[in-house]
Amino acid sequence: MVNRDIGFSLWLDFVERDYLKNEFSKLIENGTINGATSNPSIFASAITTSPAYKEQLESLAGKSAKEKYEALAIEDIRTAAQALRSSYSEGNDGYISIEVDPFLSNDTEGTIAEGKRLFAAIGEPNVMVKVPATEAGYAAMTELLDTGISVNATLIFSPKQAQKCLKAMTKGLDSFEADGGGRVDAVISVFVSRFDRLLDADLAQEGIDVSRTGIYNAAKIYNLIEKNHTPSIRTLFASTGVKGDELAADYYMRELLASRSVNTAPLATIESFVNSKGLMLKLPIEESEINGYFIKLADSGFNMDEIYASLLKDGLEAFEQAFKEMLESLESIK
Template sequence: MVDQQIGFSLWLDFIERDHLQKEFGRMIEEGIINGATSNPSIFAASIETSPAYTAQLDTLQNHSAKAKYEALAKEDIRTAAKKLKPLYDAGNDGFVSIEVDPFLCDDTEATIEEGRRLYREIGMENVMIKVPATEAGYEAMKQLMSEGQHVNATLIFSPMQALKCLEAMQEGLKIYQASGTKSVRGVLSVFVSRFDRLLDASLLERGIEPGRVGIMNAAKIYNLVESKQNPSIRTLFASTGVKGDAYSADYYIKELMAPHSVNTAPLATIEAFVENPDHRTKLPIDDAAIEAFFARVENSGIDMSEVYDSLLQEGLKAFKEAFATLLAHLE
């Protein structure tokens, strides 16, 4: 649940048309969420399995697969944005994000053009354009923010990625604020649980507590973001769903409770948190403690630079594969 006293926001990492028309509004009204996020995998799962899209698809038979996808996605994002707009107008987040085509992750100009177009065609001010944290993406983030668009930098695994996103966003904001009038926001989506799914077994063999690498890495990036003291840019903790029963379903919400932050989580994760909420802050964690933890991890033989690169490549690949499967389904 949202906690405005400490500046903690909870966004729903799920978009599906029936849910938008039914439960989504209730979750907003009850103060459970104050934003939403989407990605290619989420849309693929929704569009491929839900009958709620059949009627609109029947009107799009002569369109390309990508045009069909965009028509469906823009309608859903516009619906979510309208329901969230009162929060946005009140200064209580109210954002919903849509990601650019994952196959554009290495093309700066195409990312900028698609981000502009999606923002314009959806026609809602409270939409965030989601851009992967790649070399091409950093310049796109800067340009879009300089034009007054809210940006969600996604697929962040390493502190170096986070730093490059921060620099790009700050430069874009500086350009916009010189002449722009509205308040522009940026979030850095730091992926969390994938670290632990990858490393837990190896850490147990080495006598190191599992379930902490994702949290400590997120804490390190959170400290980096907060050190810049920019109220317009926040850390967003993503990939916070738990697979399996190693941890409680809301583990990555409670362990990352922090001022001036966002946690975007799947529906089941949020439901578990609502059943037993705990708003005691867990961050910040002292930098020295974080460095000591990672020194122990590195000394055990785990190369974090390799882990960062592996997880980024896996993430990019997963989004591309989900998008390709969705387009094939829509052909």
């Protein structure tokens, strides 16, 4: 559940048209969530498997695949934003994110143009434009924030990426404030569980605790963001779903419960978290403990810089592949 007393927010990592028009509002009304996120993989799954898009797709005959996708996504994001508007008006987050075309991850101007165009087309103030944390993305974050568009920086794996996000976001926010300001927010989405899926088998062979790398890495980035002392920039913990039955469904959510933070997760993970007993704040973790863990990894031959680079590359490619497959499926619909 959302806990405004400690500044803890819970956002649903799922978008599908029928769900948005029905159960979604109940989660908002009962205080379970106060925001939502989407990404290319989520939209690809929804659009290609749900019959809810059939009627609108028929009306888009003759359009390009990208035009069809944007029309579908814009309507869904607008629906979610309108459902979340009461939360937004109360200052209780109320944001929904839409990601720019993943093939623009190395194109600053293209990212800026698409982010502005999508934000204007949706026409709701409580929309965050999601931008991958690449070299091209940092400059785009600055420009979007400078024009009053809230930003969700995504695919953050390393503290270095988070630091660059902070620098870019702070520059954009300061410029926006100097021009008169208004309400604009930013989150830095730290991906968590992918570290453990990649490393746990090798860590176990070395006798190192498993299912902790993602948590310690996220805790390090959380500390970095909190030390920046910028109220409108918060840590968002993403990729918190577990695979298999070795861990409780809400393991990462419980282990990363922190004040002034956002956690985004699929519905089943959120339900498990809401039903958990004895929840308590787990962050911050002392820097000495975090550093000690990563020294142990380095001493055992794990190169974190290489791991960060590999996970970012894989994440970008996964979003590109999902987007490509979705466009191909839409292309086949005449």
